[in-house]
Amino acid sequence: MYFLHMRSALIETAASFDRIQLADDVEAVWKESQLEDLRQAATILAGDEPDRAARILHLLSVPAGEDA
Amino acid sequence: MNIIEPHVHMIARTVQDYERMARMHTVAICEPAFWAGYDRTSPAAFHDYFTHISEFEPTRAAQYLIDHYCWICINPKEAEDVEFSREVISFMPEFLSKPNVLGIGEIGLNKNTRNEMMIFEEQVELALQMDQLIWIHTPHLQDKWKGTKMMADYLVGHGGIDPNQVCFDHVEEHTMPLLHDLGFWTAMTVYPVTKNSPDRVIDLVERYSLERKIVDASGDWGPSDPATLHDTLFQMRLRGHADPDVEQLFYGNPKHFLNQKGKFKTR
Numbered sequence A: 001m002y003f004l005h006m007r008s009a010l011i012e013t014a015a016s017f018d019r020i021q022l023a024d025d026v027e028a029v030w031k032e033s034q035l036e037d038l039r040q041a042a043t044i045l046a047g048d049e050p051d052r053a054a055r056i057l058h059l060l061s062v063p064a065g066e067d068a
Numbered sequence B: 001m002n003i004i005e006p007h008v009h010m011i012a013r014t015v016q017d018y019e020r021m022a023r024m025h026t027v028a029i030c031e032p033a034f035w036a037g038y039d040r041t042s043p044a045a046f047h048d049y050f051t052h053i054s055e056f057e058p059t060r061a062a063q064y065l066i067d068h069y070c071w072i073c074i075n076p077k078e079a080e081d082v083e084f085s086r087e088v089i090s091f092m093p094e095f096l097s098k099p100n101v102l103g104i105g106e107i108g109l110n111k112n113t114r115n116e117m118m119i120f121e122e123q124v125e126l127a128l129q130m131d132q133l134i135w136i137h138t139p140h141l142q143d144k145w146k147g148t149k150m151m152a153d154y155l156v157g158h159g160g161i162d163p164n165q166v167c168f169d170h171v172e173e174h175t176m177p178l179l180h181d182l183g184f185w186t187a188m189t190v191y192p193v194t195k196n197s198p199d200r201v202i203d204l205v206e207r208y209s210l211e212r213k214i215v216d217a218s219g220d221w222g223p224s225d226p227a228t229l230h231d232t233l234f235q236m237r238l239r240g241h242a243d244p245d246v247e248q249l250f251y252g253n254p255k256h257f258l259n260q261k262g263k264f265k266t267r
């Protein structure tokens, strides 16, 4: 039941990475920290540890107590 | 800008879809013959189905100023029963000679079996004998790559097939390079989950050019929506593509492919 939606989300994300890599200004964005965060999120996804969604959200969050 | 929807199964859709498509400037649609969601119990049921899509469905479309064309075939799923399929093929010529029937389709493979392949080949032969265009359904999900390769290899090995008269449908990133290089027409289907998204279709066009490319929404009885075709058109515009290129992809290209036998006479 979940397989098709998971498959679709993964392919969509992969296609987005391809699109960015093929863009004219790829040098400027390819090493951006947001992209780095997404790569790191992918390793969380691929691992065996539970709480993947919460850990990815923490990875993508401003730490608590930090000034805006 | 006028739009052509090259693949929609209106037998499975409500009149609201005609209304929506008309409002979104769709002027012509094509209905390939497909699996009904259950196996028909007799070849006569196919005769009725072909009559429905070649005679009744055009009258529904006409109420919304949409020209309706269709394709005739025994679909890949029911092609597993060879004798049954041959009975259906025996009365296909009667329909293929109608002015609004564009060719043989959507033939192809479902589970890539020997029987499916045999009936695919027999329908390709009929297309050659009767000088018909061919519209090909490539299998779903995990079976798509293998099935696409089997059919492309067969058509190239055949020697008598003009790739310009053949369109492979439901093409994605893994099947596009092969088909593009071999000179076949390719159609990309936009589905909510199981096929392409609007973004991925435009990615493919940017990588492999507009040449011999078609987009469709393949509306049927499953999760699908004719409006995803127009979502894709909007996505192409959002990315800054020029209007003549957008028009080529959503109108000029399908018109060119579909009118190769002079039957597709739409506005």
Ligand SMILES: [Zn+2]
Binding pocket: B007, B009, B032, B034, B106, B218, B220
């Ligand atoms: Zn279809």
